Amino acid sequence: GDSVTQMEGPVTLSEEAFLTINCTYTATGYPSLFWYVQYPGEGLQLLLKATKADDKGSNKGFEATYRKETTSFHLEKGSVQVSDSAVYFCALTYNNNDMRFGAGTRLTVKP
Amino acid sequence: NAGVMQNPRHLVRRRGQEARLRCSPMKGHSHVYWYRQLPEEGLKFMVYLQKENIIDESGMPKERFSAEFPKEGPSILRIQQVVRGDSAAYFCASSPQGGGNSPLHFGNGTRLTVT
Numbered sequence: 531g532d533s534v535t536q537m538e539g540p541v542t543l544s545e546e547a548f549l550t551i552n553c554t555y556t557a558t559g560y561p562s563l564f565w566y567v568q569y570p571g572e573g574l575q576l577l578l579k580a581t582k583a584d585d586k587g588s589n590k591g592f593e594a595t596y597r598k599e600t601t602s603f604h605l606e607k608g609s610v611q612v613s614d615s616a617v618y619f620c621a622l623t624y625n626n627n628d629m630r631f632g633a634g635t636r637l638t639v640k641p
Numbered sequence: 642n643a644g645v646m647q648n649p650r651h652l653v654r655r656r657g658q659e660a661r662l663r664c665s666p667m668k669g670h671s672h673v674y675w676y677r678q679l680p681e682e683g684l685k686f687m688v689y690l691q692k693e694n695i696i697d698e699s700g701m702p703k704e705r706f707s708a709e710f711p712k713e714g715p716s717i718l719r720i721q722q723v724v725r726g727d728s729a730a731y732f733c734a735s736s737p738q739g740g741g742n743s744p745l746h747f748g749n750g751t752r753l754t755v756t
Contacts, residue, residue: 573747
């Protein structure tokens, strides 16, 4: 079945470092891809999305490009801040009415 | 413009009791999804509902769990005869329509602890 695999955490970075969180997917067709962020004690919030191959989603300095050839949707940010500390989830949905999430990657940014 | 509202925020139940979790979707949203999150794990889909209909319950355990989304009022996730393994965070999400292009809007979750 359709699924998402994320790089395992936790990830610890210093402020202003470059961030990459890897995400690959398995799907029978062409799903929409998402990154969600979860801050402590809260629900998930949509960070960015891409609906077709080669689309780039971006928000708050984060970017991810839908790569069909490598079935990937890696999350990147050029300069992280302490306030970016959270758990990040890659997800896909493909016409089956439920969203499949990766296991999440915990990011801690130190000042 | 209220978001997805879940209550209670925290719920403690003893083994064998019933747990009822409520979810009011965002205004104008008629699609509701329930997910379960175990500690240090991702979210697992449980059930997808529209008003008065269960569309997909493939992620629901076959026994003790049920869900409804009545014509009036919130969606309810009901767990009968709770066991310790039911302890988790339960998240509700809503969307204005189903399908792949409609992002989910999540509530802050209900954290169920079974003692």
